[in-house]
Amino acid sequence: MDHPDLSAAPHTDDRARRPADAPADPYAPLGPLLAAEAAAEALPGGGVEAADLEQAVWLRLLELGGPPPEPDRWVRRAVRAEARAHARRIRSERPYGDPDAAGPPAQLRGVEELVLAAEQHRTVQAAVRRLPGRCPQVVTALMSRSDPTYREISRELGISQGSIGPLRSRCLGCLRTILNSRVGSPVRRGNAR
Missing domain, CATH: 1.10.10.10 (Winged helix-like DNA-binding domain superfamily/Winged helix DNA-binding domain)
Incomplete structure (x- = not known):
């Protein structure tokens, strides 16, 4: 029985095996929602940029291993959590060479x-x-x-x-x-x- 030569077969990628109604990227629908939420949380002069929030939330999303069950709710919560975490970091940072950098200001000391x-x-x-x-x-x-x-x-x-x-x-x-x-x-x- 002759077997077909598989090495000569044209290369097929995953898109060819996927059903036609399945989206190409399961994360694709989250992109616009994430961009809108990040833009809403990144207010001018707030110290955090929308792109930074998006990047942090994309990282969180990829660490999940798949899209969350309620993506819109998850994205909103994740963006807000990242914005709060960034605000906490900003409050505790001191610029290099700042005379107060040796310790926190008197009103913040415990x-x-x-x-x-x-x-x-x-x-x-x-x-x-x-x-x-x-x-x-x-x-x-x-x-x-x-x-x-x-x-x-x-x-x-x-x-x-x-x-x-x-x-x-x-x-x-x-x-x-x-x-x-x-x-x-x-x-x-x-x-x-």
């Missing part, structure tokens, strides 16, 4: 961060009070919000202006030791090292 900052301030203040000799007065003067000069500090504390620099170095060294150990103050006699 309660936990505020409590931790207050606790850190109390810890430093307690450590300053435990410093030996004139160090509490010197460090308090240096930490003043008025940012006094050495001349103003020397007048206020009654010490020579030339001794403030070395005294400041010793006091900050003691403060660093106290904060690192968190045990207590060094011995109040002799020079602090």
Whole structure:
């Protein structure tokens, strides 16, 4: 029995095997709906473009592995969800080089961060009070919000202006030791090292 030579048969693609009434692409009817929904959600000045929304929703759609059972409803929900997700990302982003990029603005900081900052301030203040000799007065003067000069500090504390620099170095060294150990103050006699 002779078998036909299949290698010589003309190449047929999937379209030739598909019934005539079946659409060529099951996703094709979703294109115009998706474009309209994305255009409606991408308002001018909103920070998201319609093309970006379309691309994100197409990706979601392809990850499903087939068209959803209620495509119009699914597309509307998916576009809105992508628009909300994009808006959340925009709110949390900071431009490179922005002075506020180191942390969120004060009004956006959480309660936990505020409590931790207050606790850190109390810890430093307690450590300053435990410093030996004139160090509490010197460090308090240096930490003043008025940012006094050495001349103003020397007048206020009654010490020579030339001794403030070395005294400041010793006091900050003691403060660093106290904060690192968190045990207590060094011995109040002799020079602090």
